[in-house]
Amino acid sequence: MIGIIGYGSYVPIYRIKVEEIARQWGDNAEAIKNGIKVYEKTVPGQDEDTITIAYMAAKYALVRAGIDPKEIGALYIGSESHPYAVKPSGTVVAEALGMVPDIHIADYEFACKAGSEAMFVAYTHVKAGHMKYAMGIGADTSQGAPGDALEYTAAAGGSAFIFGKGDKVIAEVVDTYSYTTDTADFWRRETRPYPKHGGRFTGDPAYFHHVLSAAKGIMEKNGLTAKDFRYAVFHMPNASFPMRAARRLGFTKEQYEVGLIVPYTGNFYSGASPTGLSASLDDAKPGDLILMVSFGSGAGSDAFIFRVTERINEVRDLVPKVWDQIRTPRKRYLTYGEYAKFREKILMNE
Amino acid sequence: MPIQRFYPHIPQRYRLEGTKCKKCGKVHFPPRQVCNSCGSKELEPYRLAEEGEIITYTVVYTPPDDFKTKKPYVVAIAKMDDGAKLTAQVTDCTPDEVEIGKRVRVVFRKINAEGKSGIIEYGYKFVLI
Structure with a gap:
C-alpha cells in the first residue's frame, strides 16, 4: 500500500474582511460576497x-x-510566490528541518496546481521504489493587484504531504489522473508583481473544463461515481466555482463542505486543494474515499483518489487541525492600511 | 548581513543547534568550543527545547531602519525547558499580550532581508502559546 503517511497544514493568524477591502475601493461588499461566497481571507x-x-x-x-526527517528522499514545493526567482525555497525548508544533505529538491510552478504537482512527483518516486519517503508541499502568499477582483481572495497558507508505503499509510493513493491543455486564462509575466487574468474566460473554458474533465476521467477509470466518495475537494479560487463543479458532478454539500475552506480563508493558490484535502483528512474515518481535484491556470488539473486507513485515528490530533487554525481565537483582523503595509504595497524611501 | 557572515550561523539560526557538555551536561547556545561551566572540550551538538517561559522582555519603539515597519515589537529572553536561555522577537502578538511567565514556542520566520534584491535571512522567533 502506497500513500500519505503524514500531513500538515498552516494557516496564518491575520485576516482581512471583504467589507474592509470593498470600503477602500468603493465596491459593494454584499454584491461581492454574494458572487464569490468569500467573507474574509488570510494575510501572511x-x-x-x-x-x-x-x-x-x-x-x-x-x-x-x-x-x-533524514529518511525523506525528496522535497518538492509548489508555489507561485516563491520568495526567490532564482534560488530554491526547498533548500531552506530542508535545511531548517534537518533533511539535508541526502535529498533531492526542486521547486515547482504551475499556477494554482503547483502543490498537487509536487504531491504527484513525490508519490511517483515512492511508487517507483526510488526512495522510502518523499514530501510534496503546496504553499503560497499569493498576489492580487490593488483594486483587482483577485484582491478579495488572494490569500496565504499551505499544506504538506509525506508519501511512503506500508503500515504507516494514513490514506492510500488509489489512483491519479491529470488533464492538461494550453489555455491561457491567468498569467504573470517575468518580473511583473501582479498576475493578469481573462475575466470570465477563467470560468468555463479554463476552470470548469479542466476540473470536470479530470474528475470524470479518474472516476470513469476506476468505475466510481460521486456516491462512492465521502469527501470531494476541488480547487477553490472562490467558493462558487467549486460548489458549481461539485453539483455538476453529482456531489452533495455534505461531501464538499468540510474541504471547502475558502469562504473563511480566501484562495491559498498552490495550497488550496491540498489544504481542503488536509481538512477532509482531519474529519475522515477509516475506509472513506476522498476525491481531490486541483486546477492550475495555463491550464490543467491533477486528480487523486485516496482511501483512508485505520491509522488516521492515531495521528489526527497530534498537531493543529485545519478548521481549528481557521477558527483560532488568536486571529487578528487588519485594516486596509495595515494590510497594505504587511503586503509591502506602500511605496517607501530606500 | 552579508551571506558570508550569515551562512556559518545557519545550524543555530534554522535548527537551534547549540552544544551540550558531555562532562557536566551544561547546554550552550550559541554553540561553544569549551564548556563555560567546567572547562571541558568534550562537547556534542545539541538541539534546544522548542518551548520555554518568558523571564524578561522589552518593547522596541525605535528600531533600526530595517525594522521600522514592524514597530512596536517585543524582544524577550525565555528560559527554555532544557534550561538554556534564548533571546528572540515575540511575533504574532501586540506588546500588551506579553507578560513575564507566559509560555512561548519557537517558530521559523523571516528575520530580515537585504533590500528588494538581496538575500533573505530566516531564523527563530517566539510565539505565545
Whole structure:
C-alpha cells in the first residue's frame, strides 16, 4: 500500500474582511460576497512567506508521520510566490528541518496546481521504489493587484504531504489522473508583481473544463461515481466555482463542505486543494474515499483518489487541525492600511 | 548581513543547534568550543527545547531602519525547558499580550532581508502559546 503517511497544514493568524477591502475601493461588499461566497481571507504576517508557511506545514506533517526527517528522499514545493526567482525555497525548508544533505529538491510552478504537482512527483518516486519517503508541499502568499477582483481572495497558507508505503499509510493513493491543455486564462509575466487574468474566460473554458474533465476521467477509470466518495475537494479560487463543479458532478454539500475552506480563508493558490484535502483528512474515518481535484491556470488539473486507513485515528490530533487554525481565537483582523503595509504595497524611501 | 557572515550561523539560526557538555551536561547556545561551566572540550551538538517561559522582555519603539515597519515589537529572553536561555522577537502578538511567565514556542520566520534584491535571512522567533 502506497500513500500519505503524514500531513500538515498552516494557516496564518491575520485576516482581512471583504467589507474592509470593498470600503477602500468603493465596491459593494454584499454584491461581492454574494458572487464569490468569500467573507474574509488570510494575510501572511510581515515575517511570513511561502518558505515559512511550507516549513510549518512540513513540520506538522513530520510529527504525524513520526519519522526521522533524514529518511525523506525528496522535497518538492509548489508555489507561485516563491520568495526567490532564482534560488530554491526547498533548500531552506530542508535545511531548517534537518533533511539535508541526502535529498533531492526542486521547486515547482504551475499556477494554482503547483502543490498537487509536487504531491504527484513525490508519490511517483515512492511508487517507483526510488526512495522510502518523499514530501510534496503546496504553499503560497499569493498576489492580487490593488483594486483587482483577485484582491478579495488572494490569500496565504499551505499544506504538506509525506508519501511512503506500508503500515504507516494514513490514506492510500488509489489512483491519479491529470488533464492538461494550453489555455491561457491567468498569467504573470517575468518580473511583473501582479498576475493578469481573462475575466470570465477563467470560468468555463479554463476552470470548469479542466476540473470536470479530470474528475470524470479518474472516476470513469476506476468505475466510481460521486456516491462512492465521502469527501470531494476541488480547487477553490472562490467558493462558487467549486460548489458549481461539485453539483455538476453529482456531489452533495455534505461531501464538499468540510474541504471547502475558502469562504473563511480566501484562495491559498498552490495550497488550496491540498489544504481542503488536509481538512477532509482531519474529519475522515477509516475506509472513506476522498476525491481531490486541483486546477492550475495555463491550464490543467491533477486528480487523486485516496482511501483512508485505520491509522488516521492515531495521528489526527497530534498537531493543529485545519478548521481549528481557521477558527483560532488568536486571529487578528487588519485594516486596509495595515494590510497594505504587511503586503509591502506602500511605496517607501530606500 | 552579508551571506558570508550569515551562512556559518545557519545550524543555530534554522535548527537551534547549540552544544551540550558531555562532562557536566551544561547546554550552550550559541554553540561553544569549551564548556563555560567546567572547562571541558568534550562537547556534542545539541538541539534546544522548542518551548520555554518568558523571564524578561522589552518593547522596541525605535528600531533600526530595517525594522521600522514592524514597530512596536517585543524582544524577550525565555528560559527554555532544557534550561538554556534564548533571546528572540515575540511575533504574532501586540506588546500588551506579553507578560513575564507566559509560555512561548519557537517558530521559523523571516528575520530580515537585504533590500528588494538581496538575500533573505530566516531564523527563530517566539510565539505565545
